[in-house]
Amino acid sequence: MSQVINLKNKLDLFQQHWSPKVIAEMNDCQFKLAKVQGEFVWHQHDDTDEVFFVVSGQLHIAFNDEIITLNEGELYVVPKGVKHKPYAEQECHIMLIEPKGVINTGEAPSHLTANNDIWV
Numbered sequence: 001m002s003q004v005i006n007l008k009n010k011l012d013l014f015q016q017h018w019s020p021k022v023i024a025e026m027n028d029c030q031f032k033l034a035k036v037q038g039e040f041v042w043h044q045h046d047d048t049d050e051v052f053f054v055v056s057g058q059l060h061i062a063f064n065d066e067i068i069t070l071n072e073g074e075l076y077v078v079p080k081g082v083k084h085k086p087y088a089e090q091e092c093h094i095m096l097i098e099p100k101g102v103i104n105t106g107e108a109p110s111h112l113t114a115n116n117d118i119w120v
Contacts (some may be wrong), residue, residue: 007033007055011093013120018112020096020104021120032096032118043106048099050078057092061085074086 010023010033018040020032036059052059053075061068061076062085070076078084105113 004005006021007093007095011035011055017091018104019114019118021118023095023120025100028099029068029097030100030102032098034094034096035091036086036088036094037091041108041110041112042083042085044081044107045078045082045098045106046081048102049080050102051095051097052076052078052086053095053097055093055095056067057088057090058090059094060087060089062087093099 005023007023010021014021015035017035017037020034022030022032023048024031033055042062052070054070054072056072058072059070061070061078064083068076101112103109103116103118
């Protein structure tokens with residue numbers, strides 16, 4: 001049976017930045033929470049779109065020709081194959097929605113590549 005998931009309570013369970021934690025699955029998609037601050041790496045996901053939903057704070061996503069800003073309660077879908085770099089000047093809490101098995105750094109492994117399927 002499904003259970004109610006409280007985002008704030010789940011976010012209280014970890015401190016690491018840029019290390020998404022799975023909180024739920026639906027079909028082949030995972031809902032992941034992450035705390036982010038500073039700059040991430042330029043990357044892309046060749047086989048899937050990626051949803052960024054801002055739970056609290058402000059997230060910027062840089063693209064080759066523009067930067068978008070997401071505030072609390074806003075979301076953005078990065079289309080598959082589009083190179084992007086998320087960053088946050090202050091700590092920001094986000095939820096990612098993406099297929100199971102997606103690597104956070106996409107096609108660009110780096111020191112920020114996180115382990116997959118870590119549940120909180």
